Amino acid sequence: MEKVLEQKSSYLYLVLIAAWLGWVFDGMDAMLYNIVMYPAIHDLLGVSATKAQIGYYGGLVMSCTLLGAALGGILFGILADYIGRVKVLLLTILTYSLMTGLSGFAHSWQELALYRGLTGFGIGGEWAVGAVLLAETWPDLRRTFAGSFMQMGWPVGFFLAAAINFLVGTHGWRVVFFVGALPALLTVFLRTQLKEPEKWVRDHARRCELKLTNKYETEEDKEYCHFTFRLLFSPKYIKYTIIGFLLSAVALFGVWGATYWIPAIVETLARSAGVAESAIHGRIFLAITLLNIGAIIGALCFWPIANKFGRKGAFLFYFLTGLILIPPIYINAKDFNLFLMLVPIIGFIGNGVFSGFPIYLPELFPTKMRATAQTTCYNGARLVTILSPFFTGLLIGIYHGNFSYAAATIMSVYVIGIITLLFAPETKGRSLPE
CATH class of the missing domain: 1.20.1250.20 (MFS general substrate transporter like domains)
Known part of the structure; x- marks a missing residue:
């Protein structure tokens, strides 16, 4: 044994x-x-x-x-x-x-x-x-x-x-x-x-049996055998599809808006601080390194937070701290060394929240459509967030070239994430739906 x-x-x-x-x-x-x-x-x-x-x-x-x-x-x-x-x-x-x-x-x-x-x-x-x-x-x-x-x-x-x-x-x-x-x-x-996985093997066997016998007990069984994608928009699952999409879009839009302009901000601050031209690339590399260190720590921290406060509690923690902490970091980005010290916080929040998706999204949908649902929610959100750098660029124009104010404004997207959580189910302690 x-x-x-x-x-x-x-x-x-x-x-x-x-x-x-x-x-x-x-x-x-x-x-x-x-x-x-x-x-x-x-x-x-x-x-x-x-x-x-x-x-x-x-x-x-x-x-x-x-x-x-x-x-x-x-x-x-x-x-x-x-x-x-x-x-x-x-x-x-x-x-x-x-x-x-x-x-x-x-x-x-x-x-x-x-x-x-x-x-x-x-x-x-x-x-x-x-x-x-x-x-x-x-x-x-x-x-x-x-x-x-x-x-x-x-x-x-x-x-x-x-x-x-x-x-x-x-x-x-x-x-x-x-x-x-x-x-x-x-x-x-x-x-x-x-x-x-055994879950998929059992489900696949049932799918094959239904196709072989052509005896569908419900319309859902028929959709399940022929085109799972349409199940995402059925009355039974559309709520979870919208929730998964919105949470993914908020996280993706936030991380693109928050991190995309860090090299530009670092370069601007470095030049203001009199850093030599030859050393600027090294400072940018340092900033990206610190950002990724924060991202690694943030990713690992989702685990204990979700175990203690639930999936919704963990998402709320990252969205709320992003809304509270990231804008002041950018708005007050005037000292080069101080900004470098705070960059890991941006990585911790902006990137760390993504640990929630391989945990939470599979818990919203049954085996028969789990992969379809996970990829559609997340990658459908990617299509929307392609606009994030463009939107941030417009904000930079509005703020007369101030990268910091533009990035800070983007963080308001976390409000949408917090509102979405009000309608999201808590899945802590539940088995994966079959």
Whole structure:
């Protein structure tokens, strides 16, 4: 009996490490483009390219990545409900790895945009499918720890991307992308070690039986067998779909608005403080490092907070502290060293709240539509939050170039999150719905 329990515990951690590594490499491949965007676009446009052109076309390529992530996430989520969590997880990792590698062969910005868009397909799908696999494998009382640990992988991926650029970046941006293809090797190992969750296996068997006999007891059974996506908007589930979407949109809109302009603010403060031009990039790197340290701590802290105060209580903590603490940090961003000291708080709140989604979203929907629901809520929100940098840019114009005031104003989005929580169900202590 003890040996069986030990084997089961070992498998739980194998699934956790697999989902975590998938998310680490997801973050890494996403960040690699951000790091090499300038030299890559400059090279593809030619030596006569201006900074404005590099920024414009670089932004278009980034938009293709974000759009691919949103659409690919929804597609892979639906697929995971029909053919299995493990199969689709491996497919997403393979997709973003190989497309990152192919990015190194691009000969035009349009070709790079295509490869990055397909990279986004894998990036968008991996998180939700990995989170569902984790939720359906880990026991109810320990699921908050697993979800928080998995979410911590994204900022770790950012560090890994920076390390790759540091180690091989001198050989050119193409080599950086080639190294980004290495996570594909992870799928070879995972394919032999992982198995589909029992919850999905039972549900899939029922789906196959209904299709075989063609005897549907309810209209929901029919939708469930043919197109799960429509169930999200049925009277039974639409409330949870709206709640999941709004919470995801608030968190995504908040983190883009809060963190996107940190490099610009740091550069402005550094110049005001008389920091040498050659040292400014180092200060920006330091700020991003501190932001990600705060993000890692924030991700891990969601676990004990959710266990103590419930899922809604944990979301409320992050939204409320974001609303109270982040605006004063930005509005009073006048001292360079003080701002650097406070940057981890922004990472803790803005990024830490995302640990709630691999925990809470799977608890809102039954097995038959869990992956579809998770990816649609989260990636549907991504489509909306693509506008966040644009909206922040408009605010910068209104505030006459003041990045700090614009970022502070964006934080009011957390009010929507707090209102949404009033209608959200508490799922602490409940088993995953079947």
